[in-house]
Amino acid sequence: MKLAQSLLFITTATLLSGCIVVASPSYANYHSQQELVIDAENLAKLNVEAGAGSLIISGSDKASKITVVADIYTEKGNADNYQFELTEAGTSALLIAKINSSSGFWQGDSPHIDIKVTMPSRLMLTVDDGSGSASISDIDGAVEIKDGSGDLTIKGIKGNLDINDGSGALYISEVIGNLQIVDGSGEMEISEIDGNVDIDDGSGSIYAKDISGNARIEDGSGDLKVRNVDGVITIDDGSGDIDVERAGGLNIIESGSGGLRVKQVEGGFEINK
Secondary structure (H helix, E strand, C coil): CHHHHHHHHHHHHHHHHHHCCCCCCECCCEEEEEEEEEECCCCCEEEEEEEECCEEEEEECCCCEEEEEEEEEECHHHCCCEEEEEEEECCEEEEEEEECCCCCCECCCCCEEEEEEEEECCCEEEEEEEECCEEEEEECCCEEEEEEECCEEEEEECCCEEEEEEECCEEEEEEECCEEEEEEECCEEEEEEECCEEEEEEECCEEEEEECCCEEEEEEECCEEEEEEEEEEEEEEEECCEEEEEEEEEEEEECCECCEEEEEECCCEEECC
């Protein structure tokens, strides 16, 4: 009987101990700063592949080189767990700034790389960004952006701008060229676009103003406000209020649910449904 009780006690203790799992948190407690520079005299384009962390890209008429400054935050016991390189191939440069792996339970911020790029404004730019806020300004060429999550601010682009955004707010202004946006979620503010605008939006409010060309907006949900469009506005809306004032023409393919306000439309005004 005593043997049975002892076995029962051992078994119970083993089962209980197996149910208790304590996960020790990890810390991104190691910081280093690095700088990469490459001569841009023979370059026409910069490609950027960035993971987690903030991203700031600024064009300059005075710059003759691409300069990248990175603040790298990793775990002290795994300080080299990242990729940071700037290479040249033909007329293009490639910047890669990524943490190799950040899985686990993190106390505070997880590993990330904050990047500041200064580049000649004449170069074209493509960006593939994972997460974190991003700011891009003063580029005198075409810009293509694929962004996962985080707020995105773009200003002063002299060329066509193409954005594919997952989530986070979009703030876009002072673009000389056509603007095309495919957006998942998050509010959107657009102003001073010297060209046509094409927006395919999932959810979130949209405020667009001061557009010299036509504007086509397909919106899933969220309020839509449009002001000062010289060309024709075409709207296909799911839900949310529509407010249009001062346009060269208006064609509402689908008004969805929500209020409708239209004022000072100079050309044709058509509501199909």
